[in-house]
Amino acid sequence: MPTEPFPQNPQAPFLRMCYLLGDLLFLTALVFVSLALHPDFYHPYTALKYFTLAFFSLLFLPVICLILGFSQKRLFTGIFPYLVLGWLGALVLASVFAEKRSLAFQQTGFFIACAIFSFWAFLRAQNTKLLSRTAGIIGFICVLGVIYGFAQYNGEDFLSLDEPGKAVAFWGNANFASQFLILALPLMIAFFLTGPYRFLSFFVVLLALFHLMLLKSRGGILGVMAGFLFLGACLFYLYSRRKSGPELRLIRFSPLIVVILILGILLTGFTFLFLQHWDLAKEMGTAVTPEPDSNRYRLLAWMASLKMALDNPVLGVGPNNYRFLHPLYASEELWHLQGIFSQVRHVRAHNDYINILCEAGIVGLGMFLCVLGWLALRFYRALRDHSRSWNQQFFLVGLGAGVVSTMAQSVFDFNLFNPSSGLVFWIVAGFLAGTCHAPVSSDLKPRRTPVFALILLIVSVLFLFFIPGRLMLNFRGERLLRKADIHFKGKNYTKAGALASSVLAKDPKNIDAAILLADSLRNIEGKEKQAIQAYQYWARLDPYFVPIYNRMGESYFRLGDRDKARQAFEKALSINPHSVPVLLNLGNIALGAHKPEIAISYYKRSDLVGGDLVEQNQAQYGVALMQLKKYEQAIPRLEQGVPYMEESIPFILELLGDCYVFTERYEDARETYIIALLFGKNPKLLKKVNNLRGSDPKNLRGQTFGVRPYKLYKFKRSSP
Helix, strand or coil: CCCCCCEEECCHHHHHHHHHHHHHHHHHHHHHHHHCCCCCCCCCHHHHHHHHHHHHCCCCCCCCHHHHCCCCCCCCCHHHHHHHHHHHHHHHHHHCCCHHHHHHHHHHHHHHHHHHHHHHHHHHHCCCHHHHHHHHHHHHHHHHHHHHHHHHHHCCCCCCCCCCCCCCCCCCHHHHHHHHHEEEEEHHHHHHHHHCCCHHHHHHHHHHHHHHHHHCHHHHHHHHHHHHHHHHHHHHHHHEEEEEEECCCCCCCCCHHHHHHHHHHHHCCCCCCCCCCCHHHHHHHHCCCCHHHHHHHHHHHHHHHHHHHCCCCCCCCHHHHHHHHHHHHHHHHHHHHHHCCCCCCCCCCHHHHHHHHHHHHHHHHHHHHHHHHHHHHHHHHHHHHCCCHHHHHHHHHHHHHHHHHHHHCCCCCCCCCCHHHHHHHHHHHHHHHHHCCCCCCCCCCCCCCHHHHHHHHHHHHHHHHHHHHHHHHHHHHHHHHHHHHHHHHCCCCHHHHHHHHHHHHHCCCHHHHHHHHHHHCCCCCCCHHHHHHHHHHHHHHHCCHHHHHHHHHHHHHCCCCHHHHHHHHHHHHHCCCCCCCHHHHHHHHHCCCCCCCHHHHHHHHHHHHHCHHHHHHHHHHHHHHHCCHHHHHHHHHHHHHHCCCHHHHHHHHHHHHHHHHHHHHHHHHHHHHHHHHCCCHHHHHHHHHHHHHHHHHHHHHHHHHCCCCCCCCCCCCCCC
């Protein structure tokens, strides 16, 4: 694979500068997009990656335009760029007809940016220096990732993690980190088999495997296993079929190599013992069975997504619109499992192919499969071309294995929609397409494309005028929302609401700002009406999100409007019939209205899902049972609920004592009343204690004890 010579024409120095500038932008973007994170951002692991990718792609467009305009040879001779353009065209068309166009075009812009880097990789694939430097940078990122990840695993981190103690490194999620690693590993193995830095590549492979074990991602391990199997099969095919050419010697053993191999075996083989990960083997055994709840959850999510695709078959619901419409297609069992996993929103389909089908329809998925099919066909033909050197074949197999690993994990997760793994996938796909493609024949007549290059240059200049302003608006919004979030967590709701309102004034469709504004107003005394208006505005942006109506109902309740509160809760329940907070709130409203039968029906439904909120609501459940004179059943509920009712502990203890009396557990009743008196003097309680001491307890049941209206009942908010 010889290094691509620069064109021999009067513009050669200028083109050389353009190529060097393009390579520099390409490699710099790969580093910054992969490593970018910022604690002052509302989305610390993703926002800066998207901004960085958009910034470098905007700088890339003029460079590509200049090369297209001044080059006198055919640059894009294969159909790979045109297939990718067809897929992007399908996404743009789906965005035009999407319900939320601005969000749809944001996601489409991400794929366009990835395609720009993929085109550059395709254009420069014949340049082995760029491929080697790309692999070196990916290896460098892997090394930094495992160092940072190991620190996180041991509790050292400067960011607040959703999954504390997991080695997520610069990616913020175990699955996202594994998605990057499964792309890097096959490429590192290819460079270990050939290339000037074999030892370094092998060391990176060991560290990446170590990091993958720390992550314990089933999808990542399945993906890397698929890539390794594919890599091994291709290498076996090459070695068995190739009869001519130089002899292949992969490893020349030396004392240094033996030491590295021993260290590698110790590092990877004993990782399970060192980290006590023996349960990982059992967990991997459940990866392909429907029994575990997590697998069942994925299957049900796929079924709901296919229903969405059937309703929108041609162009789908539009990019980035899946999460807003998914609640309309979720089954009761899916809602039930979503409550078990405490998942407030189902963002993706956990399958890239189904997700593309839902958001871009048959057209979008068909174009994407055409890209993959063309890559597979060209790879097969290139693999059978024995005129290529061993180094060329190894590069080819490593790139192909990276694509196969990602496509295998894409069956169980969403790889293409994450900034780091999505960008690296399209870069690897571009290199693979360019490596598979035959070199341009010198007999072809040179063709210049100044008109197309001029049009593309004008478009890129327009982008440079309009897009940066939008990016800066989002950038400032992320910073302000982070400050608002800090104030909100510090219970400074007035300041949090003011910051969120300022973001919403400049970006009226910012859902994160609408969330923080509404929740801040809900927690400010006397701002219930403004909170309801904020929730109604949020509902217009996100009409099928259950917590909106649940929190709106709580605000109505605080205003004393129980009818509208119940209507808001019932609206939430119509979307998600298994929402524990909504069920508890409806039960509590019924209890406050002295309708214990209705309250108990809601409490029973919440018990089927379970969770912390159900445990916290046991006292209310006990009160409802007591109103129905089911004292034996009420006692364990009241006992369990006492610690969660700090403001009403004396009252709950009094009720518990009454239940003990009605079940003839008089000694327990007396002790419970005495404990209740420790919280303050209560003449009624004193009378009950004295009656228990001075009379026959059997004669007291109809005198001083009985079920009375519970005026001290206090509505308990159940969020989210």
